[in-house]
Amino acid sequence: MPKQIKSILILGGGTAGWLTANHLGYLLRKSDSSDIRVTVVESSDIPTIGVGEGTVPAIRHSLKKFGIKERDLLSHCQATFKQGIKFEDWLRDPKDIGPHYYYHPFDYPDVKSIDLTGYWLRTEGKKRSFADYVSLQSRMCDRNLSPKVFGQGEYEGAASYAYHLDATKFTELLAKNAVERFSVKRLDHRVVDVRLAQDGTIHSLKTDSGDELSADFYVDCSGFSSRLLGQxxxxxxxxxxxxxxxxxxxxxxxxxxxxxxxxxSVTIAKARPAGWMWDIALQNRRGTGYVYSSEFCSDDAAESDFRLLLDDPKGELALRKISMTVGYRKKFWVGNCAAIGLAQGFVEPLEATGLLMFDASAALLAELLPGDSADLNSAAQQFNSVMANAWDRVIDFIKLHYCLSARNDTDFWRMNRDPESIPESLAELLARWKRRVPCHVDFPNSYDVFSLENYLYVLYGMEYPTDLTGQGSRYLESQRVVDRLIQRDAQLDMLLGKLPKHREFLCEMMAFDNVNRMFRT
Incomplete structure (x- = not known):
């Protein structure tokens, strides 16, 4: 018989589990459903992956909604500001033409009032980079400036930004907030068995202490193992x-x-012969990783190249190997169980895809979760449809970075340009954009996590050859464009004079915060 959903059990802590707990806790609190119990079951002896240290600007909305203070995030998580991604050597082999880089900043171009893309393609393509032409932020990043000025409010900036942060400490902060602000219950148990009901839904979880935990709804945040949805x-x-x-x-x-x-104040993504290296600067250390294809590169070769980049010839740094299953679940919500995080799917962490999908899917789950079990199948169908499309579009966007490359130094890069490896949906878009500039009509789904502005930065950072021959009548506002660029350059000059260096801002903020705490009563 249908019954009200009064209890929710999240299996697995980590970033995915505690993001989900906060999204659910916030929504249930706002809807006066305080009688609904949310419990997180995690095991302290099961380590988390702990390498998802880059975010996108949407995380600021979630953190503000949760009630987490930005100062606490920056202080506790040793966080720094992230204003975008700097892609090094993705276009060509540096041995052929020397180093090359482009930015995907978070300061998105204004394509609604006047789209500068066509004007750049027609007149400016060889004079300055696309990001420099349409954005202020790439030059801020070149100078290692903060996106905030002193005295600016929490989660406010002179330019859009996200964070680099310590993933383990971020999880701790999320857990503390969920427990204290939203009364989420936290249990430390290892689940040893899962019991199913006669209808195939999840009935209960048996723990190593002999307890049997049951709930009306379950969220699988158990990582790659996907203990509930997968197994x-x-x-x-x-x-x-x-x-x-x-x-x-x-x-x-x-x-x-x-x-x-x-x-x-950017994530550095440096292309290598069979993959790429990420480099993330926190306040107290760097978080680095080397992503590669085992089909085209041995573990020993990857380690050797990684240590070369890290200037670690003696092998003193202890590297951690992570094997990744690339793809997503055929369904993300079945019966009374939905998966969030690595239990749901995974692609490489380019463009901060991990935390982006964790946060977006957890927010969607909280919105769609019904109050009555009779509506579970309908909600699941909608969730599955939205998330399948979101994962396919994420995969298209990540593939875009590879298939546009002109690198010819290894089979890895050559195979990435093979038409057989390019999804049909992406191939169709690229064919359209050969003869016209991308526009919002190409992105009709409001839940796409990467959209027009993201594609523009990558396409033209990678020098995609859009041919606008015969379209001159579309670009007759040259004087308006010149006026816009003059206005924007003046704005940039003003910002460059006001914005502090990235490290200077963080150091002064921490010193000010410490003084305030000393005198706080």
Whole structure:
């Protein structure tokens, strides 16, 4: 018989589990459903992956909604500001033409009042980069500036931004907030068995202490193992290894040699012969990783190249190997169980896809979760449809970075340009954009996590050859464009004079915060 959903059990803590707990806790509190109990069951002896250290600007909305203070985030998580991604050597082999880079900043171009893209393609393509032409932020990033000025409010900036943060400490902050603000219950148990009901839904979880935990709804945040949705409910993975070849990673935390070093406010993604390396600057260390394809590169070769980049010839840094299953579940919600995080799916962490999908899918789950079990199947159908499309579009966007490359130095890069490896949906878009500039009509789904502005930065950072021959009548506002650029350059000059260096802002903020705490009564 249908019954009200009064209890929700989240299996697995980690970033995915505690983001979900906060989204559910917030929504249930706002809807006066305080009698609904949310419990997180996690095991302290099961380590988390802990390498998802880059975010996108949407995370600011979630954190503000949860009631987490930005100062606490920056202080507790050793966080820094992230204003975008700097892609190094993705276009060509640096041995052929020297180093090349482009930015995907978070300061999105204003394509509604006047789209500068066509004007750049017609007149400016060889004079300055696309990001410099349409955005202020790339030049802010070149100078390692903060996106905030002193005295600016929490979650407010002179430009859009996200964060780099310590993933383990971020999880701790989320857990503390969920428990204290939203009364989420926290249990430390290892689940040893899952019992199913006669109708195939989840009935209860048996723990190593002999307890049997039951709930009206379950959220699987158990990581790659997908203990509930994958194992118990037997939902298979839709593999995408023939599209995205990177299936392995090495990760390590690197200490600073001194705080006099400049502090980048971008994630650096450096292309390598069979993959790429990420480099994320926190306040107290760097978080680095080397993503590669085991089909085109051995573990030893990857380690050797990674250590070369890290200037670690003696092998003193302890690298951690992570094997990755590329793809997503055929369904994300079955009966009384939905999966969030790695239990749901995974593609390489380019463009901060991990935390982006964790946060977006947890927010959607909270919105769609019904109050009565009679509506579970309807909600599941909608959730599955939205998330399948979201994952396919994420995969298209990640593939875009590879298939536009002109690198010809290894089979890895050559195979990424093979038409057989490019999804049909992406191939159709690229064919359209050969003869016209991308526009919002190309992105009709409001739940796409990467949209027009994201594609523009990558397409034209990678010098995509859109041919606008015969379209001159569309670009007759040259004087308006010149006026816009003059106005924007003046705005940039003003910002460059006001914005502090990234490390300077963080150091002063921390010092001010420490003084306030000393005198707080």
């Amino acid at each position: 118990s409910l037997a939902v298979p993975i839709v593999e995408k290894k023939k599209v995205l070849f990177a299936d392995s990673a090495l990760a390590v935390q690197v200490p600073y040699t001194g705080l006099e070093e400049s502090l980048p």
